[in-house]
Amino acid sequence: MSNDWLGLAGKTAVVTGAGGGIGRGIALELARAGARVAVLDHNEDGARETTELISRESGEKALYHRCDTTDADQVAAAANGVRAEFGPAHVLVNNAGIIGSGSLLDTPIEQWRRVLDVNLTGYLLCAREFGTDMVERGAGSVVHISSICGVDPYPQAGAYSPSKAAVSMMSRQLAAEWAPHGVRSNAVGPGLIRTPLTEASYTNEKTKAAREELVPLGRIGTPEDIANAVVWLASPRASYVTGQQFLVDGGLDQALLGVVRTAGVDGGQ
Numbered sequence: 001m002s003n004d005w006l007g008l009a010g011k012t013a014v015v016t017g018a019g020g021g022i023g024r025g026i027a028l029e030l031a032r033a034g035a036r037v038a039v040l041d042h043n044e045d046g047a048r049e050t051t052e053l054i055s056r057e058s059g060e061k062a063l064y065h066r067c068d069t070t071d072a073d074q075v076a077a078a079a080n081g082v083r084a085e086f087g088p089a090h091v092l093v094n095n096a097g098i099i100g101s102g103s104l105l106d107t108p109i110e111q112w113r114r115v116l117d118v119n120l121t122g123y124l125l126c127a128r129e130f131g132t133d134m135v136e137r138g139a140g141s142v143v144h145i146s147s148i149c150g151v152d153p154y155p156q157a158g159a160y161s162p163s164k165a166a167v168s169m170m171s172r173q174l175a176a177e178w179a180p181h182g183v184r185s186n187a188v189g190p191g192l193i194r195t196p197l198t199e200a201s202y203t204n205e206k207t208k209a210a211r212e213e214l215v216p217l218g219r220i221g222t223p224e225d226i227a228n229a230v231v232w233l234a235s236p237r238a239s240y241v242t243g244q245q246f247l248v249d250g251g252l253d254q255a256l257l258g259v260v261r262t263a264g265v266d267g268g269q
Helices: 021-032 044-058 072-086 109-137 160-181 205-214 223-234
Strands: 012-016 036-041 063-066 091-094 140-145 183-190 245-248
Touching (some): 012 021, 021 091, 036 044, 044 063, 063 072, 072 109, 091 223, 109 140, 109 160, 109 183, 140 160, 160 245, 183 223
Parallel strands (some): 012 091, 140 183
16 A cells, blocks of 8 residues: 555645644644645744754655735745745645634624634635635645634634634635636634643643533544544545535534433433
8 A cells, every 4th residue: 555545745735824733733744644834824933843843753844934814915925935945735724813802792893803804814815825726737625724613603702703604604615616626625623622722721620621521522632633634635535525614523513412401311300
């Protein structure tokens, strides 16, 4: 059997927001699959560190570009840099994102616009810039990181849930428009994932245990859990999959009614 089971060896893969957390996990897993990885992040130090980790682990060269994905000029410049060094992209993973705070009644409109700008408009700018090469080639894969919060509302998180729900619909629309050109578009929705960004939620053992109890599989997810799903969707092994959203959440989305006591079921009154 070929070592390149996923068919990604030598392919150019771009990952946004890969300076840490889930994005870094995705970048590392793509490199393990043999892809040439380009890291985009507004945090230049984090992006550099990710490429260094890739090089140390695989011995392969990776590159990074400091990039604010909401800035069309910076996205275009990053894409030109990737083309010059690695060639046109075969894979794009839209991962860069931010969270909001506050109720919809009180969320400042500037914050609302900023979350939508990063979480939605930035995805579109990157999809257009890197997807053009895929459309011209007649092949490619775009994977967007959505969230379980785009399916189930996340109260007091401002525009976050609306932005992630919109990502899923944008992914489906791109899938419909680009399928005739051989380009696939799918979304992955993480559930409860432990990253540096969410670490504060898990330092308290009681809070950690309470969260784990909510998840049917009994544990909090890792960036690698998300990366494994993303790499499969990015690869030719998923060549007949487009327009789909996969929740990678340990069954959390199926557990909502499990926390509601129901008369006649499991002793509920």
